[in-house]
Amino acid sequence: MHQERRGALLVFGSAAVWSFGGAIARFLETSDSWVTVFWRSVFAAAFLLGFMLYRDGPATTRKLFIAMGLPGVGVALCFATASTCFVVALSYTTVANVLLMQAGVPLIAALLGFVLFRERVSLATWAAIATVIAGVAIMVSASLGGAVSPIGDGLALLVAVVFACATVITRRHSDVAMMPAVCLGTLIAAGVSGGLVGHFAVSGADLGLLFLFGAANLGLGMALFVTGARLLPAALAALIGTAEPVLGPIWVWLIHGELPGARTLLGGSVVFLALLAHLAWQFHQQGRAADNTLPPGAA
Known part of the structure; x- marks a missing residue:
């Protein structure tokens, strides 16, 4: 029970950190998506590698990279694909469409989780998932009238699929430390974008913002997520992660003064209340289960 609560807090923390991405991206002057992906990935990799070296030392860090095996490589490829496609998708389609796809994670x-590993999902979780999808649909409904971009929407859907895959793999192989995997993922993304970028030059202001976008937003968010997701059922971890599109418009409003529309506020409230209600129910069920396992008189 304690581990699941810790996992829920860590995953929520990752969603909160990731939710600042839109507000940071609004400050960037560069319009080249591949330049953004490259520098963001480089700074995220530096942060994650530096953290592991500080926490575990060079010898243990090397062992962790070797020990992650194929599950770690799978998670690395998923996160490399997700972080790259997310930035590129925003240059083709609207933020609303991307958020709507993310609600399906x-x-x-x-x-x-059910098809591959028979990980059962409670009716309450299914209900919360449906409510969250409905809430996000309300949030983005006001801006879905534009032309549909098959490339942008396809990339956004791919982000949702690979992120869900990474969540399931992390949960299934909870004995494997996935911090090296996400570090490898950022290195893969940096390598791919570095081969496609026309130039690497950015302004000093953009470089500082890209450091924040990479190290704090991407790197720290990934570290929190893979640490918490291994302690939770895959569906619950992904459900808590949907706090990101709810918090994102709030930071854009507070930092850039862009007031969210009525539908954004309504849909965000639906999502937030659904998450709070489900987490409260989850912890209540865990508390009852813990009480039932206590010997007579132990309480």
Whole structure:
């Protein structure tokens, strides 16, 4: 029970950190998506590698990279794909479309977990997933009238699928430390984008913002997520992660003064209340289960 609560807090922390991405991106002057992906990935890799070296030392860090095996490589490829496609998708389609695709992550994770590993999902979790999808749909409904971009929306859907895959793999192989995997993922993304970028030059202001975008937003968010996701059912971890699109518009409003519309506020409230209600129910159930396992008179 204690581990699940810790996991829930860590995953929520990752969603909170990631939710600042839109506010940071609004400050960037560069319009080249591949330049953004490259520098963001480089700074995220530096942060994650530096953290592991500080925490574990060079010898243990090397052992962790070797010990992650194929599950770690799978998670690395998933996160490399997700972080790259997310930035590129925003240059083709609207933020609204990307957020709507992200709302499907809990559903995809739940289905993958059940089909592949028979990880059962409670009716309450299914209800919360449906409510979250409805809430995000309300949030973005006001800006879905534009032309649909098959490339942008396809990339956004790919982000949702690979993120759900990473969540399921992390949960399934909870004995494997996935911090090296996400570090490898950022290195893969840096290598791919570095081969496609026309130039690496950015302004000093952009370089500082890209450091924040990479080290704090991407790197710290990934570290929190893979640490917490291994302690939770895949569907629940993905469900908590949907706090990101709810918090994102709030930071844009507070930092850039862009007031969210009525539908954004309504949909965000639906999502937030669904998450709070489900977490409260989850912890209540765990508390009852813990009380039932106590010997007579132990309470």
